[in-house]
Amino acid sequence: MALQNEQKQEIIGKFRKHEKDTGSSEVQIALLSERITYLTGHMKSHVKDFNTRRGLIKMVNQRRRLLDYLKSRNVDKYKEILISLNLRK
Numbered sequence: 001m002a003l004q005n006e007q008k009q010e011i012i013g014k015f016r017k018h019e020k021d022t023g024s025s026e027v028q029i030a031l032l033s034e035r036i037t038y039l040t041g042h043m044k045s046h047v048k049d050f051n052t053r054r055g056l057i058k059m060v061n062q063r064r065r066l067l068d069y070l071k072s073r074n075v076d077k078y079k080e081i082l083i084s085l086n087l088r089k
Contacts, residue, residue, distance in 0.1 A: 032063040
């Protein structure tokens with residue numbers, strides 16, 4: 001299930017840099033985190049859903065790459081994102 005439009009707009013509004021920002025690394029990380037949270041719950045009840053597991057692993061890896069990119073560009077923003085999304089590093 002994809003994120004509902006209202007949820008997506010709320011996340012984009014919270015993490016965007018400027019009015020028309022929808023694709024910055026901060027926004028992408030936040031959207032991936034929300035999707036990962038949803039799929040983690042799905043996997044708890046559907047243990048043998050290997051296609052979803054593969055997609056979940058790809059999303060986690062994509063988020064990790066985006067976090068590494070953000071850390072190399074702006075450490076303060078990286079730390080802020082980790083705290084606001086309750087991610088551990």
